[in-house]
Amino acid sequence: MAVALFWVEAGSQVAPPFKAQDPGARQTPSKSGTSFADLTPAQHQLFIDGHQVFNEAASVQGTMPATRPGLGPRFNLDSCGGCHAHPHHGGTSPKLNPQVELATREGATNELPSFIQADGPVRVARFKFKHDGRRDDGVQALFTISGRSDAPGCFLMQPNFKRAAAWDNLSFRIPTPMFGAGLIEAIDDDAILANSRTDDAKKFSFGIRGRSNGAGRPNVNDNDHTISRFGWKAQVKSLELFVAQAFNVEQGITNDLFPQEIEEAATCRFTTTPESTTHIDASTPLGFASDVAKAAFFIRFLAPPVPVPDDESIVRGRMLFGEVGCTLCHTPTLRTGHATLAFLRDKEVKLYSDLLLHNMGPGLADDIKQGRAQGDEFRTAPLWGLGDRFFLLHDGRTKDLLEAISAHASRGDWRYPPSEANEVVATFNRLTEIDKQHVLNFLRGL
Numbered sequence: 001m002a003v004a005l006f007w008v009e010a011g012s013q014v015a016p017p018f019k020a021q022d023p024g025a026r027q028t029p030s031k032s033g034t035s036f037a038d039l040t041p042a043q044h045q046l047f048i049d050g051h052q053v054f055n056e057a058a059s060v061q062g063t064m065p066a067t068r069p070g071l072g073p074r075f076n077l078d079s080c081g082g083c084h085a086h087p088h089h090g091g092t093s094p095k096l097n098p099q100v101e102l103a104t105r106e107g108a109t110n111e112l113p114s115f116i117q118a119d120g121p122v123r124v125a126r127f128k129f130k131h132d133g134r135r136d137d138g139v140q141a142l143f144t145i146s147g148r149s150d151a152p153g154c155f156l157m158q159p160n161f162k163r164a165a166a167w168d169n170l171s172f173r174i175p176t177p178m179f180g181a182g183l184i185e186a187i188d189d190d191a192i193l194a195n196s197r198t199d200d201a202k203k204f205s206f207g208i209r210g211r212s213n214g215a216g217r218p219n220v221n222d223n224d225h226t227i228s229r230f231g232w233k234a235q236v237k238s239l240e241l242f243v244a245q246a247f248n249v250e251q252g253i254t255n256d257l258f259p260q261e262i263e264e265a266a267t268c269r270f271t272t273t274p275e276s277t278t279h280i281d282a283s284t285p286l287g288f289a290s291d292v293a294k295a296a297f298f299i300r301f302l303a304p305p306v307p308v309p310d311d312e313s314i315v316r317g318r319m320l321f322g323e324v325g326c327t328l329c330h331t332p333t334l335r336t337g338h339a340t341l342a343f344l345r346d347k348e349v350k351l352y353s354d355l356l357l358h359n360m361g362p363g364l365a366d367d368i369k370q371g372r373a374q375g376d377e378f379r380t381a382p383l384w385g386l387g388d389r390f391f392l393l394h395d396g397r398t399k400d401l402l403e404a405i406s407a408h409a410s411r412g413d414w415r416y417p418p419s420e421a422n423e424v425v426a427t428f429n430r431l432t433e434i435d436k437q438h439v440l441n442f443l444r445g446l
C-alpha cells in the first residue's frame with residue numbers, strides 16, 4: 001500500500017516536521033461482499049435469494065416497477081442495500097447519501113432534516129426524551145409516504161426534528177457493516193467472557209474497568225439472558241432478529257417477528273399485516289422461507305473482510321496498536337464455538353473487538369439506553385474492514401481516523417464517568433508521528 005513516509009534528510013536542509021495523516025478509505029474498494037467459498041449448492045442458492053431480498057426496493061403497494069409491497073407509513077429508506085451499500089451490499093454508508101433523493105420520490109412531500117446531507121453519511125435518528133420528559137430512546141423515522149402517488153389520502157407529519165435539534169434531543173446512528181457477521185454470531189458467550197478476564201493487570205493500569213469492575217461488560221438479551229452482540233450498543237441478539245427489526249424500523253415492512261405497524265394511522269394502510277411473511281404456498285423448499293430468514297442467511301454467509309498483505313509499516317503498526325493498549329478493547333481475534341455450519345465452526349474471527357460495552361465518556365455518549373447499555377456505553381466497534389469505511393463512529397461524526405481516536409478520550413462530567421480509553425489515547429498521543437502513521441496504515445489495511 002502507499003505509505004506516506006517521507007522523513008527526508010536532504011543534506012543540511014531541515015525537512016518540515018512530519019505529521020501523521022489518515023490515508024483515507026481505500027481508493028480501490030476491497031472485494032468484501034462475496035460468500036464463504038465452501039457453500040453447498042443449496043446454501044449458495046439461499047445466498048443469492050437472500051442477496052436479492054436485501055437489495056430489493058419497497059414501494060407502498062408493490063405497484064412500482066421491481067418493488068415489493070409494504071413501504072412505510074414511516075421509513076428511513078426503501079431497501080437494506082441502499083444503506084448497507086459500501087463497498088458492496090452488506091457494508092455501510094455509501095459516499096453519497098441515498099436518503100436525499102428518497103425524501104421526495106414518487107411525489108412524497110418530506111422535508112429533508114438538516115442532519116441529512118448529500119455528501120454525509122446515511123443516518124438514523126433517535127429522540128432521547130419524549131415531550132413529557134420521560135425517556136424515549138426510540139428510532140424516529142425520517143420520512144413518511146404522504147404525497148406519494150402510491151399512497152393516496154395518507155397525510156402524516158414528520159417528527160419535529162427542528163425542535164429536537166434545538167433542544168439537543170437528537171442522537172444519530174450510521175449503518176454497521178456485516179461482512180463476517182455469521183462468525184460473530186457463532187462465538188460462544190464463554191469465549192467473550194474468558195477474553196474479558198485476560199490482561200487484567202494491564203487493563204487495570206490503563207483504567208479499563210467497566211461499570212461492574214470487569215473490563216467492559218456484555219449487553220444481555222432479556223429473553224434468554226445470553227450475550228447480545230449486534231448493533232452499536234450490542235443491543236441485538238442475533239442476525240435474524242436484526243433483519244426482522246430492520247424491515248419494520250427502517251422500511252416499515254411488518255413481518256412474522258414484528259407483525260404490527262409502528263404507525264397505524266388508518267388512512268395510511270394499504271396492505272394487510274404482516275406484509276412479509278413465510279411463503280406458505282411456495283412450491284419449492286427454498287421458496288417457503290420468509291424474506292427475513294433469507295436475508296439473515298445472506299448475511300450469515302457473507303465472508304469476513306480480507307486485510308491487505310503485510311508490509312513493514314503494517315507489521316509495526318499492528319505491534320504498536322497492541323503496545324499502546326488499543327487491543328485491550330479491540331481484541332484481535334476471538335474463536336467461534338461448535339457451530340452447526342462447518343465454515344463457521346471453530347474458526348478464528350479477526351474482528352478487533354471484545355464485543356463488550358465500555359464507558360466512553362461524555363464526549364461520545366449519545367444518551368440512549370438499550371438493554372443494559374447506558375447512555376455512555378458502546379460496543380467496541382469491530383475494526384475489520386475499516387479500510388473501506390468513509391464515515392466513523394456511531395454517529396458518523398468524522399471521516400478521519402485521528403479524530404476518531406481522539407474522540408475516544410473525554411473527562412467525566414456530572415452524568416458520566418471519564419472514558420475508559422483515556423489512558424490508551426494518551427499513550428497513543430505520546431507516539432512519534434512516524435509511529436502514529438504506522439498505526440494508521442495498519443488500520444486502513446484492515
Ligand code: HEC
Nearest residue numbers: 076077080083173174175176230231232242243246247250
Ligand atoms: C436507513 C438505513 C438502513 C436501512 C434501510 C437498513 N439498515 Fe441495517 N443498520 C442501519 C443502522 C443505522 C445500523 C446500526 C443500528 C444501531 O446499532 O443502532 C444498522 C445495523 C444493521 C445490522 C447489525 C450489524 C452489526 O454487526 O452490528 C444488521 C444485521 C442490519 N443492519 C441489517 C439490515 C437489513 C437486513 C436491512 C433491510 C431489511 C437493513 N439493515 C436496513 C441502517 C439501515
Ligand code: HEC
Nearest residue numbers: 326329358364378379380381392393394404420421424428
Ligand atoms: C475502552 C475501550 C477502547 C479502547 C481502549 C479503544 N477503543 Fe476504539 N472503540 C471503542 C468503542 C466503544 C468504539 C465505538 C465508539 C462509538 O462509535 O461511539 C470504538 C471505535 C473505534 C474506531 C471507529 C470504528 C468505526 O467503525 O467507526 C476506531 C478507528 C478505533 N476505535 C480505533 C482505536 C484505536 C486506534 C485505539 C487505540 C489508540 C482504540 N480504538 C482504543 C472502544 C475502545
